[in-house]
Amino acid sequence: MQTLKQYADGCLTVRLRGELDHSAAAEAMRAIEEAAEEYLPRQCVLDLSGLSFMDSSGIAVILKADRLLRQSGASLSLSQPPEQVRRVLEIAGLSQMVPIQARKEKECEPI
Amino acid sequence: MNAQNYIKLEFPARSVNEGFARAAVAAFASQLDPTLGELGDIKTAVSEAVTNAVVHAYPDKIGTVQLRLRILPDAVLEIVVKDHGVGIADVTQARAPLYTTGGEERSGMGFTIMESFMDKLRVKSVPGRGTTVTMSRRIRRRG
Numbered sequence: 001m002q003t004l005k006q007y008a009d010g011c012l013t014v015r016l017r018g019e020l021d022h023s024a025a026a027e028a029m030r031a032i033e034e035a036a037e038e039y040l041p042r043q044c045v046l047d048l049s050g051l052s053f054m055d056s057s058g059i060a061v062i063l064k065a066d067r068l069l070r071q072s073g074a075s076l077s078l079s080q081p082p083e084q085v086r087r088v089l090e091i092a093g094l095s096q097m098v099p100i101q102a103r104k105e106k107e108c109e110p111i
Numbered sequence: 112m113n114a115q116n117y118i119k120l121e122f123p124a125r126s127v128n129e130g131f132a133r134a135a136v137a138a139f140a141s142q143l144d145p146t147l148g149e150l151g152d153i154k155t156a157v158s159e160a161v162t163n164a165v166v167h168a169y170p171d172k173i174g175t176v177q178l179r180l181r182i183l184p185d186a187v188l189e190i191v192v193k194d195h196g197v198g199i200a201d202v203t204q205a206r207a208p209l210y211t212t213g214g215e216e217r218s219g220m221g222f223t224i225m226e227s228f229m230d231k232l233r234v235k236s237v238p239g240r241g242t243t244v245t246m247s248r249r250i251r252r253r254g
Contacts, residue, residue, distance in 0.1 A: 021133075022162045023126035025216065053133070053151075055158040059218040084151035091227045092220045 002050075003031035012041035013079075017050035020058040028058075032065045041074050045101075049080035058085070059092045066098055077101060114181040114189075116142065124165045124176050124194065132161045132178055132192075139180045140188050143250040152228035153188065153248055159221040160192035160244045166217065168196025168242065189247040190229075199236040206234065 001024035002017040014032055018024065036044065046062065048054070066076045077099040081089055089095060118139055122128045133154040140153055157178075164176045179191040199205045206226075211219035226232050229246040236242040 019130060021126075021129050021158055022166065023129055053154065053158075055155050055162065056218045056220040056224055057162065057216075059220055060216055063218060064215055083148065084155065087148075087151065087228075088155060088224065091224055092218065 001027050003028060005031070005035045007035075007039045007041065010042040011045065012036065012039050012043070013045045013047055015047040015050055019053040020051055020061065021053065021055050022057040025057040025061050029061050029064060032061070033068060036065075036068060036072070036074070040072065041069075044069050044074055044076050045079050046076065047079045048085050049082065051082060051085050054081075054085045054088055056088065056092065059088065059094060062094060062098060080104065114183060117179070117181040119180075120178040121175050122178075123173050124169050124196075125173060126162075126165050128176070129158055129161050129165065132176075133158050135178065136180060136190060139182075140250070143182065143186050143188060144253060145250045146253070149248070149250055153190070156225045156228045156246055156248075157190060157192070159225050160190070160246070163221055163244070164192060164194040164196065164242070167199075167212065168194035170197060183247070186250045186252060187230075187247050188250060189245065191243060191245050193241065193243045195241040198238040198240055199234070199242055200238050202234050202236050 004015040006013045012035055014035055016028055020028055069076045079101045120135060136157045137150055137154055168174060174196050177193040181189040183189055204210055206222040208223045209219040211217040225246055229248045231247045233245045
């Protein structure tokens with residue numbers, strides 16, 4: 001699991017690369033927490049386009065990140081999930097809790 | 112039911128082996144020529160079952176996880192994930208969406224995903240003796 005972060009104008013983008021399963025979840029969460037603490041963003045985008053696999057461990061990471069960001073008044077959105085990841089998000093009902101952008105947005109553009 | 116092919120694997124209940132289990136199942140399933148979507152569903156279901164064993168079965172030691180795969184008639188892939196750990200006291204409760212004993216590191220969606228992504232799911236568990244998850248998925252023939 002690799003994480004890349006980019007910050008501009010109040011918007012933090014964290015790009016996750018590789019397989020997000022139980023063995024990688026703690027590392028992914030730590031990267032998100034550290035970036036949120038460092039930049040104190042108003043908005044955070046998790047760019048999922050680089051994920052080759054995600055299971056329910058990723059759902060737990062997203063829900064925890066959402067709670068963390070809400071506590072500091074920020075919002076979370078998800079960007080460009082691949083098909084397998086989108087299926088898992090859908091079954092977990094996450095699209096009703098966190099906005100999901102199918103494509104790259106102009107504002108807060110993922111890396 | 113007669114298996115047309117099978118493999119049996121055993122590995123320590125370590126998190127690093129979750130990816131290995133997914134890769135092994137994907138390699139075995141490939142002889143049925145699944146679509147990428149079918150393969151994604153199967154890998155996800157296996158990951159959930161193996162992760163449950165890694166996280167919940169052995170609180171005080173590193174036990175073993177057995178993975179048995181069979182190809183049954185009519186292109187049905189059967190997957191069995193078995194541990195000899197602490198077991199589940201109430202399987203019905205454990206299978207309910209969002210139920211977890213794993214704290215905020217777990218989402219409680221594992222069994223829901225297995226049920227949704229596979230055709231059949233059976234969970235047998237005896238407290239103190241372990242848990243066996245059996246699931247199957249028919250791979251559609253592509254014309």
